[in-house]
Amino acid sequence: MKILEVDGNYPLTGTVRIGGAKNSAVALIPACILSDNKTTLTNVPDITDIYVLKDILEYLDVKVSEASGSLVIDPALMINKEIPDDLSNRLRASYYFMASLLAKYKHVRMHFPGGCQIGSRPIDQTLKVFEKLGATIEEKDCVFDIQAKELIGNEITLDMPSVGATVNGIIVATLAKGDTIIHNAAREPEIVDLAEMLNKMGAKITGAGNSTVKITGVEKLDGCFHNVIPDRIEAGTYIILGALMGNYLCVENIITEHLKSLLDKMVDMGCDLEINADSVIVNANDNIVATDVKTAGYPGFPTDLQQPFVTLLIGAKGKSTVTENIYENRFMNIPYLNKMGANISIKERTLSILGGNVLHGEEVEATDLRAGASLLLAALKAKGHTTIKNVDYILRGYEDLIEKLTSIGAKIELKEI
Numbered sequence: 001m002k003i004l005e006v007d008g009n010y011p012l013t014g015t016v017r018i019g020g021a022k023n024s025a026v027a028l029i030p031a032c033i034l035s036d037n038k039t040t041l042t043n044v045p046d047i048t049d050i051y052v053l054k055d056i057l058e059y060l061d062v063k064v065s066e067a068s069g070s071l072v073i074d075p076a077l078m079i080n081k082e083i084p085d086d087l088s089n090r091l092r093a094s095y096y097f098m099a100s101l102l103a104k105y106k107h108v109r110m111h112f113p114g115g116c117q118i119g120s121r122p123i124d125q126t127l128k129v130f131e132k133l134g135a136t137i138e139e140k141d142c143v144f145d146i147q148a149k150e151l152i153g154n155e156i157t158l159d160m161p162s163v164g165a166t167v168n169g170i171i172v173a174t175l176a177k178g179d180t181i182i183h184n185a186a187r188e189p190e191i192v193d194l195a196e197m198l199n200k201m202g203a204k205i206t207g208a209g210n211s212t213v214k215i216t217g218v219e220k221l222d223g224c225f226h227n228v229i230p231d232r233i234e235a236g237t238y239i240i241l242g243a244l245m246g247n248y249l250c251v252e253n254i255i256t257e258h259l260k261s262l263l264d265k266m267v268d269m270g271c272d273l274e275i276n277a278d279s280v281i282v283n284a285n286d287n288i289v290a291t292d293v294k295t296a297g298y299p300g301f302p303t304d305l306q307q308p309f310v311t312l313l314i315g316a317k318g319k320s321t322v323t324e325n326i327y328e329n330r331f332m333n334i335p336y337l338n339k340m341g342a343n344i345s346i347k348e349r350t351l352s353i354l355g356g357n358v359l360h361g362e363e364v365e366a367t368d369l370r371a372g373a374s375l376l377l378a379a380l381k382a383k384g385h386t387t388i389k390n391v392d393y394i395l396r397g398y399e400d401l402i403e404k405l406t407s408i409g410a411k412i413e414l415k416e417i
Contacts, residue, residue: 002395004388006379007411010363010407011247011284014408018235018253019045019399020069020228021075024190024306027167028228029053030100031071033062035201038221041071044228045399047218048392052091059087072388083133095164098146099171107147111386112250115295123257125158125165132156133176153178153217161186161297167194170276173215174203180215187211188298189258193229200224207221232258233281233304234398237373240308243271244315244381249408250396261301264308265291268317290318290355295325307333307374311381314342316355323350333371335365340386361386366393373398380410 020043030053032039037359044050046069055176056292060081065076080101088094088111090340101108113123127137127144132155135148153176158165163194166186171182171194173241201224201265202214217312235254242249243266257264263275269288274281290313293402294304303326314337323332331351332342336400343354366372379386388394391414395401402414 001389001417003415004376004379004391004394005413005415005417006361006376006386006388008056008359008380008382008386008407010245010411012241012245012249012380012410013247013312014250016238016404016408018230018238018251019043021045021049021190021193021231021233022049022397023163023188023231023233024193024328025050025080025228026053027096027194028226029057029071029073030093030096031171033060033078034104034171034198035221035223036076038074038200038224039201039334040052040074040224040225041073042069042072042227043230044069045231045373047331048396049093052087052094053214054178056087056094056097059083059369063128065085071297080105080107085111088113092164095126096171098144099168100360102146102148102211102371103151103172103175104131106149106151109145112142123291124405125162127166129156129165129169129182130172133172133180146357151176151217153180153215155181156182156347157183158185160184163191163297165360166191167406168212169216170198170205171212173217174198174221175219176204176215176312177219180217182213182215185211185213186297187230188208189232189255197224197226200226219305222268223260223321230254230378233302235259236262236305237308237377238262238366239266239273239280239282239400240312241380242280242284242286243288244377246284247279248283250279250281252286254278254280257279261299262305265301265309286315288312288316289343290314290316290320290353292321294323297326303327304370305328306330307370310334310344310351310353311374311377313353313355313388314357314359315381316380318355320353320355321350322353325349330370332367333374336362337378339364340382347417358383360384363387363389364390365389369397380405380412
């Protein structure tokens with residue numbers, strides 16, 4: 001097990017450069033196999049989720065080459081094989097291979113996808129999309145066998161704007177016959193990034209980033225060259241860290257428009273921010289005030305920043321509330337934050353945070369990716385020493401974490417026990 005040893009309460013100064021978006025790359029990589037030709041992805045984050053996707057590609061006999069943040073994916077010799085449990089359960093986004101393989105071969109067989117245990121994450125919306133396009137689905141012992149004689153475009157209305165179902169719907173519809181229209185689609189920037197790459201490959205997708213997306217199927221796709229967008233969640237995490245401990249901390253290589261809901265909240269709270277087109281400079285401020293937050297699909301406040309943001313609210317003056325509308329089990333960081341000195345109560349899906357508390361170091365444990373990020377921010381703010389256990393979760397989503405934090409003055413060490 002990996003642990004982080006953190007000595008907190010040191011000011012953080014300098015520049016953090018944000019890497020490629022995890023939530024974009026994990027969709028782009030499976031989509032690359034829709035072609036028989038090479039696709040080159042640049043600005044790919046160096047995180048464990050990407051390693052898992054590479055393992056799946058290599059299992060499918062896809063040739064993968066990498067160098068300095070780039071992946072060259074060559075599916076010319078790919079074989080459509082059942083994706084076993086020991087690969088699929090390591091990552092929720094493994095189910096994007098369902099769509100790619102179904103689109104390309106009209107048949108896919110794989111085990112149920114894994115990922116962080118942050119609540120119910122059914123794939124019923126994705127399966128609904130597949131069925132609407134003509135696929136039949138059999139499931140036994142968490143193994144899905146999905147096939148279609150042919151995939152035919154259709155009109156689909158999602159029950160909720162699910163990112164996963166929208167991604168899978170776009171991927172599978174690219175090679176279906178005719179037009180597919182997805183209503184109530186998710187609008188996240190990572191979906192726009194996916195559509196832009198697929199269009200470079202020869203797909204015909206319009207409306208990505210809006211609630212209605214139209215995909216006109218094509219017979220085949222080609223390879224392309226594509227640069228992954230910056231990671232708005234990584235960026236948001238470091239911006240929050242700057243508000244906690246920053247001394248002219250610059251977070252660069254970002255698209256600030258993608259962070260508008262977070263930045264607007266922080267401005268309202270009185271955080272010291274200098275917002276530019278591709279960077280934010282942030283300083284710690286002891287006079288921030290409480291606020292209320294409700295998570296929502298983009299462009300609302302992102303669920304992936306809810307847990308890190310709670311750490312910021314611990315020091316805000318007054319009482320804040322945070323309502324989690326996306327996942328019902330995204331409060332597993334709260335007992336550990338309270339152990340460190342926070343005053344947070346939970347009622348159903350809403351937190352009440354009495355601010356103005358001073359955090360102190362403790363031994364805590366990451367229970368999922370963003371809960372771990374929340375605890376790491378708390379450890380960097382806290383007085384004294386904190387040990388964070390089970391940090392593999394954190395390493396899933398933050399590239400060069402130790403190097404970036406050390407470079408700005410954090411006292412942090414990664415250990416294996």
